[in-house]
Amino acid sequence: MTFSLVARCVETGMFGIAISSSSPAVAARCSFARAGVGVVASQNVTDPSLGPLTLDHMAQGLSAAQAVAAVVKQGKFIEYRQVLAVDNAGTTAIHSGPNSLGIWTQASAENVASGGNLLANDTIPQAVVDGFLSATGHLGDRLIAAMRAGLAAGGEAGPVHSAGMKIVDKVSWPVVDLRCDWSEGCPIENIATAWDVYKPQLDAYIQRALDPREAPSYGVPGNE
Known part of the structure; x- marks a missing residue:
């Protein structure tokens, strides 16, 4: 019931x-x-x-492939799970259990991996990877482009209703964490709209957390 990508920005x-x-x-x-x-x-x-467990393994020095292999050994009912990972060297790993739902498949390249289940067809993950690799700009822009490419290639077998985008960078919290938990419209476009609003303010929100004395105006009534 899902398609996704995980990615690392080389720059x-x-x-x-x-x-x-x-x-x-x-x-x-x-x-x-x-x-x-x-x-x-x-x-x-x-x-x-399985997500935090895989990250814990990578934090201890395992590659994405080693971490996913360890999780496959440790996880319960792993034949039902899909796990996708990218490590800090840009190497990727994917586990797709044989009991994944419907049409399921996966694709990867250096710094990016995509997988899905209950897909409209088996081209979706490759379309997502290709969409990411052909896009330019901020990592967030490329993530949105990739998801749009997956949707254009057919997406899920039925309509999607929720979506999200998360980005981490240097600090201990996500610098971007945008979600649409339910929509009768297109949740990917809802996230894209939220990103268009959030992207110009991203650095300011980080600065406010690190040192509000150096931060720009909060942009609220009464603040100049």
Whole structure:
């Protein structure tokens, strides 16, 4: 019921994930990223514990492939799970259990991996990867472009209703964490609209956290 990508920006070292599903609040259960470590999607009959576990393994020095292999050994009902990871060297790994739902497949390249289940066709993850690699600009722009490419290639077998995008960079919290937990419209376009609003303010929000004395105006009534 999901298609997603996990990615690393070569220029900045940022990690990001974008994900969409016919299920509600997919990003709340499936998206995990840690600055300086990596990014993970845990999806398909989701076990949210697999995301932090994979990141913990990578934080201890395992590659994405080694971390995912360890999780496959440790996880319960792993034949039902999909786990996608990118590490801080840009290497990728994907586990798709044989009990993944419907049409399921995966694709990857250096610094990016995509997977999905209950897909409209088996071209979606490759379209997502190609969309990411052909896009330019901020990591967030490329994540949005990739998800739009996946949707244009067919997306899920049915309409998607939720989506999310998360990016980490240097600090301990996500610098971007945008979600649409339910929409009868297009949740990917809802996230794209939110990104258009948030992107120009991203650096200001980070600065306010690090040192509000050097931060720009808050832009609220009474503040100049």
